[in-house]
Amino acid sequence: MAEEHILAVARVERECFASPWTADGLRAELVSDTAVFLVALLNGILIGYGGMHFVCGEGYFDNIAVLPEFRRQGIGRAIVQALLDFARQHGGAFVSLEVRESNSGAFALYRMLGFRRVGRRRNFYTKPSEDALILTKRF
Ligand SMILES: CC(C)(COP(=O)(O)OP(=O)(O)OC[C@H]1O[C@@H](n2cnc3c(N)ncnc32)[C@H](O)[C@@H]1OP(=O)(O)O)[C@@H](O)C(=O)NCCC(=O)NCCS
Numbered sequence: 001m002a003e004e005h006i007l008a009v010a011r012v013e014r015e016c017f018a019s020p021w022t023a024d025g026l027r028a029e030l031v032s033d034t035a036v037f038l039v040a041l042l043n044g045i046l047i048g049y050g051g052m053h054f055v056c057g058e059g060y061f062d063n064i065a066v067l068p069e070f071r072r073q074g075i076g077r078a079i080v081q082a083l084l085d086f087a088r089q090h091g092g093a094f095v096s097l098e099v100r101e102s103n104s105g106a107f108a109l110y111r112m113l114g115f116r117r118v119g120r121r122r123n124f125y126t127k128p129s130e131d132a133l134i135l136t137k138r139f
Pocket of ligand 1: 016064065070072074077078096100102106
């Protein structure tokens with residue numbers, strides 16, 4: 001992700017999440033030493049993105065999102081796989097994330113890529129209030 005992608009990523013956020021990251025919030029990641037943010041481009045059009053923070057061998061996924069009209073074509077899987085590859089290539093021990101309990105599509109994607117459920121955060125999400133499942137993949 002580079003400055004030229006920020007407004008398009010903010011649009012993906014607005015389309016995909018009830019509490020979207022703002023352009024300024026995304027821009028701050030461009031100068032973070034620990035941020036690994038990737039974009040998916042189709043013929044130059046930004047159709048998805050994924051963000052992770054990677055610190056001391058531990059990866060934490062912030063967000064993965066694909067525009068609704070481009071889903072179920074393997075793009076989300078490619079984004080997650082690219083972040084996992086980065087973590088593995090940089091000596092990562094494990095990667096973790098939270099997912100809404102009702103988000104069965106994302107849960108299926110993460111399970112497919114080797115994540116396992118390790119815990120729950122009660123009322124982690126708002127709009128609407130919902131528990132988060134904590135998933136981890138160890139290398
Ligand atoms: C979750 C998300 C990123 C998946 O992106 P995607 O590009 O559609 O995912 P893929 O096409 O790579 O899916 C790979 C596999 O994951 C599973 N999967 C993905 N979405 C699914 C859904 N809605 N229902 C059931 N399984 C699903 C399937 O096994 C799928 O393989 P298949 O299509 O061959 O059956 C996308 O649905 C999205 O942006 N959702 C809104 C934002 C979000 O919830 N992000 C995750 C926050 S933790």
